[in-house]
Structure formats: C-alpha cells, structure tokens
Amino acid sequence: MPKPSSPPSQAPADANNEDDTGFSGSKTFEELGVDSAICEAITAIGWTAPSKIQQQAIPHGLAGKDIIGLAETGSGKTGAFVIPILQSLLQNPQRLYALVLAPTRELAYQIGEQFEALGASIGLKCACVVGGIDMMQQQVALARKPHVVIATPGRLVDHLENTKGFSLRTMKFFVLDEADRMLSMDFEEEINQIVQLMPADRNTYLFSATMTSKVRKLQRASLKDPVKVEITHKFATPETLKQHYLFIPAKFKDCYLAYVLNEVAGQSVLIFVSTCNGTQKVTLMLRNLGFQAICLHGQMPQPNRLGALNKFKAKQRNVLVCTDVASRGLDIPSVDVVINYDIPTHGKDYIHRVGRTARAGRAGVAISFVTQYDVELYQRIEHLLGTKLDTYPAFKMRLLLLC
Structure with missing residues (x-):
C-alpha cells in the first residue's frame, strides 16, 4: 500500500450523510486515537466531530476489541467501523484484509464509497460484490486482491463456491452491518456459511438497529468477548x-x-x-x-x-x-x-x-x-x-x- 499522501480536496458530497446525526463536540477524532493521515482525510470530506456511536466504538476498535453496536441508520455507524479498519490497515498493509456484509446492494455501494473517500490518501482498493452485476466482472476485481471486500451474503457465497483462488483465509476484519435486517431477509444460512469460512484470528464488528433472538445467536457464533455500544432508544424518532x-x-x-x-x-x-x-x-x-x-x-x-x-x-x-x-x-x-x-x-x-x-x-x-x-x-x-x-x-x- 502506498504511503499516505495529501487527502483529496473533494469527496463525494454525500459521503458523510449517514454520519451527520448525533454529533458531539466533546471529543475530536485525534483524541479518540485516530491516525493523523486518516484525520486529514476525515477533515477533507467535511466531518467536523465524531458522532456518539463513533466516540464509543472507535477506541474499542483501535484497541482490537470485538464490537456489537446497537444504532439506527443516521447515527454514524459506518464511520465507526471504517476508521478502525483503515487505521489497522495503515499499520499492517495487506490485501484481502477486511470483509463487510450488507443486506442490500445499495448499502454495499455506499459503504464502499465511504471506504474510498476516507482511504483514498492511503491507496485503499475496494471491491463491491453484489447481485445484479456480472459475475466475471467481479471475479476480475477479486483477482486484483483489494484491501476491502463489501458484499451481500448471497453473491459472496456464489464467489466462494465458484471463483477460483478466492477465499477469506487472510481476512483480519469481519463486519456485519444491519445484521437484524440481513437475518430478516433469510440470509441466515449464507451468513453462517461465511462465518465458518472466516479465520478464527480476526476482529468482528456487528451492527444492528435491534437486538433480536437471531442477532443474539449470531453474536454468540461470531464474536469473542465483544464490547457493547448503544446510543439510541430502540424506537425513538427525531424530535424535529x-x-x-x-x-x-x-x-x-x-x-x-x-x-x-x-x-x-x-x-x-x-x-x-x-x-x-x-x-x-x-x-x-x-x-x-x-x-x-x-x-x-x-x-x-x-x-x-x-x-x-x-x-x-x-x-x-x-x-x-x-x-x-x-x-x-x-x-x-x-x-x-x-x-x-x-x-x-x-x-x-x-x-x-x-x-x-x-x-x-x-x-x-x-x-x-x-x-x-x-x-x-x-x-x-x-x-x-x-x-x-x-x-x-x-x-x-x-x-x-x-x-
């Protein structure tokens, strides 16, 4: 991976839309322990302060802990797992370093956009592996061994079964975003299959809006002594x-x-x-x-x-x-x-x-x-x-x- 360079002068205008809710000025990203190169990228895309979920989750992520985060959409949870992964990758450059599972194609693409916006200055390469896109095109992207793979469960299983040379054995990070929704969409079998193929020596982050019985079962199967962070009431709506x-x-x-x-x-x-x-x-x-x-x-x-x-x-x-x-x-x-x-x-x-x-x-x-x-x-x-x-x-x- 190339050494850090100056962050891009512009990032996608909506790169931080999810992360502009619940911001608090009580801490800065530097005070959370985020590397200066990543802080420069954060500033370049317009983030001013960490959100509540980021304040709680990032220090644990940087300390190498598994995390279960209960947070709604709009809380800044994507940044809460992107930043620790990028910092670890900066310190230990390696291809096929992190896997992120998302329930929908659109969310997978948006997570990829956020990784790229924050990781551009350190040469980050991502591959988005979702249904509805040509398999061969994705096989070419995976053959290039990106640092981060963002995928929907069904299509990832397709590649694990059919794409020669692709495996998860080198992955150091495993993220399950909107786990409750993935499980409600009947991805439980695919997720369990993926969990079995992930190396035991990894960090796992599980983010969910709700704590259902299926999410608890997945937590027990995939996380080791996780730290729980929670920032919202289960059924709160904005005051505005x-x-x-x-x-x-x-x-x-x-x-x-x-x-x-x-x-x-x-x-x-x-x-x-x-x-x-x-x-x-x-x-x-x-x-x-x-x-x-x-x-x-x-x-x-x-x-x-x-x-x-x-x-x-x-x-x-x-x-x-x-x-x-x-x-x-x-x-x-x-x-x-x-x-x-x-x-x-x-x-x-x-x-x-x-x-x-x-x-x-x-x-x-x-x-x-x-x-x-x-x-x-x-x-x-x-x-x-x-x-x-x-x-x-x-x-x-x-x-x-x-x-």
Whole structure:
C-alpha cells in the first residue's frame, strides 16, 4: 500500500450523510486515537466531530476489541467501523484484509464509497460484490486482491463456491452491518456459511438497529468477548420530525396523494409503497399528473436502481416512490417529507421509514395514509411510539375537486 499522501480536496458530497446525526463536540477524532493521515482525510470530506456511536466504538476498535453496536441508520455507524479498519490497515498493509456484509446492494455501494473517500490518501482498493452485476466482472476485481471486500451474503457465497483462488483465509476484519435486517431477509444460512469460512484470528464488528433472538445467536457464533455500544432508544424518532396521519377511504388514496404532493410542492418527497407493482403504478399515475416521480424497488435491474437513486439524490427528480428497500441504510440526503402510502405491517419498519427525514437536526414531516383496512396496524404504531399522532390538515373541498 502506498504511503499516505495529501487527502483529496473533494469527496463525494454525500459521503458523510449517514454520519451527520448525533454529533458531539466533546471529543475530536485525534483524541479518540485516530491516525493523523486518516484525520486529514476525515477533515477533507467535511466531518467536523465524531458522532456518539463513533466516540464509543472507535477506541474499542483501535484497541482490537470485538464490537456489537446497537444504532439506527443516521447515527454514524459506518464511520465507526471504517476508521478502525483503515487505521489497522495503515499499520499492517495487506490485501484481502477486511470483509463487510450488507443486506442490500445499495448499502454495499455506499459503504464502499465511504471506504474510498476516507482511504483514498492511503491507496485503499475496494471491491463491491453484489447481485445484479456480472459475475466475471467481479471475479476480475477479486483477482486484483483489494484491501476491502463489501458484499451481500448471497453473491459472496456464489464467489466462494465458484471463483477460483478466492477465499477469506487472510481476512483480519469481519463486519456485519444491519445484521437484524440481513437475518430478516433469510440470509441466515449464507451468513453462517461465511462465518465458518472466516479465520478464527480476526476482529468482528456487528451492527444492528435491534437486538433480536437471531442477532443474539449470531453474536454468540461470531464474536469473542465483544464490547457493547448503544446510543439510541430502540424506537425513538427525531424530535424535529412532525408526524401526521390521514384517515381516508382506500379508493381515494391516489386523490389524497396528489393533494399532499401539491401542498409540499418543491420539496423532496419519499413515498413508501408495500409492493414492487404498487411502486410502478403509483409512479406512472404521478407522472401522468405532471409530478417528477421515479421509482425504486427490489425487482429493478441494479443499474436502474442506482440510476433512480442518483437522480433523486441529484435533485433531478423530487419524488421517489419506493418499497422498504430504501428505508434503511440508503444514503439519501435532505429528504423533506416521507409519505406512507401503504402502512407498514411492522412498527419498526415505520421507524426506519420516517427516519429518512429530519436527520442531522433538520426539520422533517412524515404523513401516513390510514384506510379502513389499516386501523389495527396504525394503532400498533401509535402504541409503539407511545403517543397519538396529529391529523394532517387536509381541506375537504379541494380534495373533492381532485376526486
């Protein structure tokens, strides 16, 4: 690995979007023990102070401890594991040094972007190994022996079984990001297979929004005497988030959606729909009404998914209609409004959805459409939050004109 050079003058504009929530000025990265070369890279991409999860996790990571971190998206958890890995790699240069598992392709790419932004000055090489991309292209990348491999579990297992010469035996770090989500997506078998193939002499970091029974089981199987760090309440929502509901007849949901979008015209809006077909239907309807809408769901080809995400991030489109693929982990800056077109079936999914707005102390609005079929689900959400939500102020006469 080349010796450290001056950090790049610019980094991706959104490189630290996940890490701008919960910052505290009580400590600096230097005071946490971070190497000066990495601190220069941190400054270059605009990070001013470590977040709470970084303050708690980084010293343990630098001390060689295994870590289990309970933290929501937006807490800075990616930086909490990227920085200790980079510092260790700087001190012990080696190819195929760290493996990071992520539940979705988009999150894997964003983790890779953060590694590259912070590791550019020390010559870091990464490979992103996810589904939806040509296997041979990834085999070429793995043959070059990058320092860090970021992967989704299923595609990594494919390479372990079919890519000649690729193994995990030299890995010194193993990260499981959003472990609860990976396990809920039925990756348990693949993760267990990967754990068995990792060398025993390694550091393991497990990050999860919730501590489920499956996460506890994985913790026991993969971590040795871990240090537990936790910074958020399990079901907290930001204080700057205004949450509303609209109780409406199911057959008029599209009318109400058009009304709300007109009310928030000019703002960036994330609309959650329960199915892939539903996202396409809603997107087409909104386009026909003149809204700049684009959809994102799990059945789209990977280039199309990344293209949709990038258009929304670049403000070329101000309405993104998506399934829960976008509710956790995705690096989407400056979302002003979240609309639950379909109520989520699990309360924690509501938390993750509305957590896409009101980040980093900014204000945000969440609006949930509640039909006659959603009352029980909605009541569960209010019970989870421990509060009653306010009704969104809709004007019936204007809605009648739309309907």
